Amino acid sequence: MKFSVEKLVQGSCRLGVLRDVGKLKNQTVETPFCLLYTRGGSVPNLSNDTLGYVQDLPPVALMPLNVLAEHHETVQEYGKGIAEFTVMKDFLVCCTMQDPCTAAPSGYNDKTSVALWGRSGKMKVDPELFVKVQEAFQPDWFQCLGDADTCKTSSKKRTKKAVDNTLNFLDEILSKRKSSQTLQKMALFGSIGGGFSQFERERSAKETVARNVEGFALEGFQNDGEEFCQFGDKDFVDILSLTLKHLPEDKPRMMCAVLRPDVVLQAVRAGIDIFDTSYAYAATEKGHALVFDYNYHTPSEEVKDSDETKMSTPATESGFTINLGDKKYRDDFGPLLAGCKCFTCKTNTRAYINHLNNVTELQQGILLMIHNLHHYLGFFSALRQSLREDKFDQLEALIAQQKPHSPDR
Amino acid sequence: MAAKHSALSLKILAECPVTKARACEMKLPHALVKTPVFMPVGTQGSLKGLVPDQLRDLDCRIILGNTYHLGHRPGPELLEKAGGLHSFMKWDRALLTDSGGFQMVSLLKLAEITEEGVKFQSPHDGSEMLLTPEHSIEIQNAIGADIIMQLDDVVSSTVSGPRVEEAMHRTIRWLDRCITAHKRPHDQNIFPIVQGGLDENLRRQCAKELIKRDVPGFAIGGLSGGESKEHFWRMVTVSTDELPNSKPRYLMGVGFAVDLVVCVALGCDMFDCVFPTRTARFGCALVRTGQLNLKTKLFAKDFRPIDGDCKCSTCAKYTRAYLHTVATNETVACTLLTVHNVAYQMSLMLAMHTSIIEQRFPECVQKFFEDMFPEKNYPDWAVKALASVNIVLK
Secondary structure (H helix, E strand, O other), rough: OOOEEEEEEEOOEEEEEEEEEOOOOOEEEEEOOOEEEEEEOOOOOOOOHHHHHOOOOOOEEEEEEHHHHHHHHHHHHHHOOHHHOOOOOOOOEEEEEOOOOOOOOOOOOOOOEEEEEOOOOOEEEHHHHHHHHHHHOOOOOOEEOOOOOOOOOOOOOHHHHHHHHHHHHHHHHHHHHOOOOHHOOOEEEEEOOOOOOOOHEEEEEEEEHOOOOEEEEEEOOOOOOOHHHHHHHHHHHHHHHHHHHOOOOOOOOOOOOOOHHHHHHHHHHOOOOEEEOOOHHHHOOEEEEEEOOOOOHHHHHOOOOOOHHHHOOOOOOOOOOOEEHHHOOOOOOOOOOOOOOOHHHHHOOOHHHHHHOOOOOHHHHHHHHHHHHHHHHHHHHHHHHHHHOOOOOHHHHHHHHHHOOOOOO | OOOHHHOOEEEEEEEOOOOOOOEEEEOOEEEEEEOOOOEEEEEOOOOOOOOOHHHOOOOOOOOEEOOHHHOOOOHHHHHHHHOOHHHOOOOOOOEEEEOHHHHHHHHOOOOOOOOOOOEEOOOOOEEEEOOOHHHHHHHHHOOOEEEEEEOOOOOOOOOHHHHHOOOHHHHHHHHHHHHHHHOOOOOEEEEOEEOOOOOHHHHHHHHHHOOOOOOOEEEEEEOOOOOOOHHHHHHHHHHHHHHOOOOOOEEEOOOOOHHHHHHHHOOOOOOOOOOHHHHHHHHEEOOOEEEEEEOOHHHHHOOOOOOOOOOOHHHHHHHHHHHHHOOOOOOOHHHHHHHHHEEEEHHHHHHHHHHOOOOOOHHHHHHHHHHHOOOOOOHHHHHHHHHOOOOOOO
């Protein structure tokens, strides 16, 4: 994997390009971008057929190991890797440790292993097993085994231990990688943790940079799987910016978490390049549709032929989403978002989805997932455009205006 | 006699010279349906786990909605405002709704049947409510399905005695009230329901009475509710004997493959059942030889598709081993298995339709039973039922 920053906007926002990623030999991926979040190997609620209803999907799927790892022997026997096993072979695969949407019970990691919580309970993954899993899965890139069990309130001792464990795991994996041809073909991202401790963050960053990794995964900010509300706070922005200062410019930085659009922009400003679509799923789970406006062009500069970006701001509501369970949509025969070109909005109404919500029909999850994915990906496309056009400020201001009063929107 | 107000026409393409099976084309306001047909059930205005585009891809032409559920949520007012259920759920093909009576009796313990209608306690606020034949039709007119059902007096198929006869007569009286209340005969087809419990004479009597009415098709009800299979097939065949050839016959609540094949042979054209889609959600896939419970370890390392001959998109791409990892764990498994199970039902019905046209339906039946029962341990009732229409299973 090769990465280069093509343009640095306002000192720290990076418009970059990933090249030579796995199978994508001649294709480049522009950053900041989103990995396609999956669970158990599928985009939640979507089969290969229904995923096809979403246009302009990102080229890389995010596959957290937590629920998949227990199937490594099956995939090993299958022999063609996790992408083909899960019918996601049109995508590159990036394997990370924990699911951004699921709380992993705290307190189960130690010096020798990291606990992954799958369907059949806890699975202790040590470096040897970790290598076995990766050799079976054959992802195009993977995050190193790491201990991310820290949050804002973690003790000094826990935070230090997590960083120590993670660095030790990295050394072991790097040494095992030397004798594994399969692993050598994959890009390896080192995990940078350290909770909210400036000292541990700097130590984690500096030590990881000193090792042979292709990129960095920023984690250890939160360990409860919830939407990262605290990401909005100043401490987070400060600690993230500070950590990223220690990283080399020419390697990508990934942060997989449930991130609201305003937090995505903060993270971009801090210097993150790679995100994921778990926010779209988290909203879907709540019966919410993303409706925030990301068309930062003023009316006079609106791009021609791009109806997609001409979206009306939901006038009556603050927040990035609307709750389809709300009674007021009972007889609202408009689309989820006026002007939206997604599969769902083309034919379905808020009233119908409100009905599906009332009677807890599975189709709600399918229709909302399609819309929310489409919208979140559209936001990232606008984000890259804003960096190219030097209008990141405008996008930031537009998103800030829509910031919700209550934290769950 | 063709119905005066009919939004249905039935063209018999071929009749099996051996059995009572026939292959038809049934023209409805929203679809041309090949029969014999299986109609998947989308109880609350959605087929669980699928979007309508997937049903279209499966060449599904008609699905069911349940009046009891839809009448409650979203309710007839909203459905009317939405322009009917077709428009509300974005399903442009045919729909059929039941009368709501069956759910009332099966779901609500406190339902009481009077001449006026079905009296029941609202499961929501406990208030006493009454579903009359007129009200059922009013809701069904608001829903706007291509085929609607009369409100019938449903008696559990295990009940016998005078209650069964009373229900049969009441069903006929209610039919007349339904026909009078029906406001959209030009674009909605009302089907009466043959009742009569497990009594041959009552069934015949009921059917004879119903066919005097000017209706576009008939249903056979009150079966598939726990009665013996022996009773079941006899009641079916008695009913089809009485019903006119020129109109479609809908056997309500039947959807197991064996039952479908036998009842097609006995002359039924339309079927519905929640089983194929419900079992999918529990991780079971239907195949020629029965069903695969993909949850079991047996399939953990089975890298074959559910059925190598199946043309559905699940079988085209997914292995049993992957389905094993997601079955009942991820909602996507519901989608994947529902697609397959609907495809299975569709292809079984199409195979029968085609074989009837090609005048080889008995061979089709024989092949089906050999696949399903390779040891030839055919169920006794099926053997008898088929023998009654001149198929002797080898």
